[in-house]
């Protein structure tokens with residue numbers, strides 16, 4: 001027994017050391033470049049193919065082939081990725097999320113290129129470099145880790161690397177060539193990827209898909225190490241490797257048997273799930289950047305598309321069968337328009353929902369249920385699964401969200417689609433009436449048209465505006481009253497249902513369940529496709545599905561992946577394709593600097609005040625708050641930041657109806673912290689926030705907005721892709737009060753935004769105009785209390801004076817106004833009460 005334990009431990013160490021190698025490569029690249037390279041495994045796969053090409057195909061000696069592969073090809077590939085993909089993105093001022101999309105593009109491009117060059121079949125003759133001696137592998141890993149540690153600790157390059165990692169702009173100012181550091185990071189990362197690839201290739205099937213995904217699973221060890229600690233990554237990799245090997249001894253009887261074995265064989269996937277869904281998220285809190293400007297599709301485009309989609313009705317045989325994949329895939333891609341295009345959420349697990357839809361339909365029809373009801377039950381079940389899996393993901397952003405959705409996709413693929421107990425003997429027979437391919441294609445088209453109409457209506461209406469607001473500026477959307485968590489969940493649920501429906505229709509067209517069709521790599525390809533075509537466009541799914549099916553129907557697979565991948569790596573240079581058709585100008589596009597309205601001067605802010613007793617009063621058009629205005633109070637509020645900094649120390653303050661209350665103080669005095677506690681973005685450790693006697697301390701931000709407490713932001717929080725009118729409308733619609741239309745009109749009029757500017761997208765309008773848009777949005781919800789965080793920031797003197805008049809008038813009209821402001825002139829002119837803060841306290 002002891003010897004079996006020893007043998008299994010050795011086997012586990014071999015797997016663990018390969019995983020540790022990946023962890024080292026991922027962490028070093030991330031530290032040097034800020035990029036978590038999802039394509040690490042694809043680089044590993046390409047290097048394994050290259051070594052095989054040298055040694056098996058061309059007959060080179062193994063040593064020479066390995067040296068050229070590891071010391072020339074792999075670092076060279078890393079440098080090419082740096083120069084051709086990631087540096088241009090950094091120079092274009094790209095955000096981490098776009099960089100993430102580029103790394104997905106590299107993944108898809110390399111997988112596609114490998115399929116084109118070497119075919120999609122698995123090779124079992126990859127050369128063996130170190131043998132299966134785990135000690136040799138372990139020694140190689142430890143040697144490499146020591147080398148990395150020594151270089152980073154003691155060499156000049158190491159000092160530069162640490163400086164760049166700590167603060168890149170500061171390092172550059174200090175004369176460090178950050179590009180050189182990044183290039184070295186890419187070259188080293190690619191070298192470790194290459195080493196992993198050539199070590200693993202003989203023991204796993206070498207094909208374009210398997211190895212890259214295997215390496216994706218191992219990202220768990222880098223996440224567990226918080227993308228920082230090499231010893232933790234190596235320890236986690238070895239521990240999981242050994243535990244996975246030891247689990248092969250378990251053979252429980254009964255229903256748990258296959259499940260335990262599946263877990264045992266996929267412990268890295270379990271670790272990825274835990275790392276992505278349970279551990280705190282890694283990476284910056286970015287979302288996809290919003291599209292710049294919404295454009296209308298020219299009227300001629302849709303009829304042309306309709307005719308093209310009707311053409312296959314005249315086809316027969318294999319052409320028709322191939323065409324039948326297009327509407328099904330278009331529905332799957334449409335799910336990404338909802339989640340990614342409109343909702344701005346990264347979704348890398350859609351293949352799982354598509355596959356589950358197909359699988360459940362197959363199981364139900366296999367049990368004798370008719371196809372229609374089976375499809376319906378399958379879609380509803382997949383929607384529920386979407387809710388379940390999205391729940392842990394919805395509080396994550398950017399990289400963390402990408403990993404969470406990817407982990408779900410990989411887990412479903414490994415634990416469901418790859419398991420014989422789930423997919424054995426599954427066939428999907430169409431009903432008699434739809435046995436004819438042409439009839440089935442017609443039904444698919446009808447379903448696709450219905451889905452397009454549904455998503456189109458969703459995008460145009462109140463939910464579509466709220467989703468766009470969420471995508472454009474999440475805190476701003478929350479402040480406007482959008483229930484962010486619920487809306488994200490709804491987007492993921494609708495997305496899962498659409499993906500499930502498309503997946504089921506695709507499987508029904510084939511008459512079989514093909515697990516390869518729902519491989520997690522597909523999900524990456526679909527995501528990249530919808531992003532490069534234009535994520536917030538109804539045309540993209542149609543174009544994307546036609547492109548992917550047509551290209552992959554050719555003699556060699558991989559052409560579609562290569563093309564889409566290439567485009568996804570070039571988002572800094574190539575705009576989304578549907579832009580040429582005049583549809584929604586979608587992401588990606590650089591956010592433009594604020595620029596004046598071409599030709600049209602910004603309308604003058606409305607000093608529409610005046611009235612009895614010399615007190616300013618806004619025009620009768622102001623959206624009226626509910627009366628009488630309740631009183632907002634902070635009572636003994638204490639707030640402590642996670643690092644232990646005391647933000648607020650027993651602060652009590654009252655925001656009184658009909659008065660302007662100002663809070664002033666030096667930088668770091670605690671003004672923004674107080675603001676956050678009142679608005680609901682920060683939860684106090686002690687004390688209460690009270691509205692008209694009711695404790696609202698635990699109410700989230702959007703719910704406080706619905707109670708009548710509106711806020712503005714220090715940094716502008718408008719929704720750039722929406723028009724001025726829609727920005728304001730979101731505030732009116734989400735406040736939960738009736739009469740959104742008239743409230744929008746009144747707010748637009750009050751702030752002089754009811755002219756031609758109302759139809760302009762907020763992107764690119766001058767700061768002064770955007771401040772008014774933000775205030776109009778806040779007032780459109782008919783609040784009784786207005787919290788303003790440095791409202792004069794970025795305004796010129798005239799604009800600040802106009803703002804002061806409006807605020808005074810609003811207070812005169814009964815509103816409770818709190819202003820946190822540096823501009824003491826503004827405060828002196830309008831405030832009835834001024835509090836001074838210092839060191840987290842209100843001075844007596």
Ligand SMILES: Nc1ncnc2c1ncn2[C@@H]1O[C@H](COP(=O)(O)OP(=O)(O)OP(=O)(O)O)[C@@H](O)[C@H]1O
Pocket residue numbers: 641642643645646647665666667668669670671672673674
């Ligand atoms: N996220 C954070 N983590 C840790 N400490 C923080 C954080 N945000 C603020 N602080 C600290 O809390 C204290 C209060 O900061 P706060 O931002 O509320 O001040 P402020 O008066 O609004 O300053 P400013 O005018 O510069 O915005 C400061 O000491 C600040 O350094």
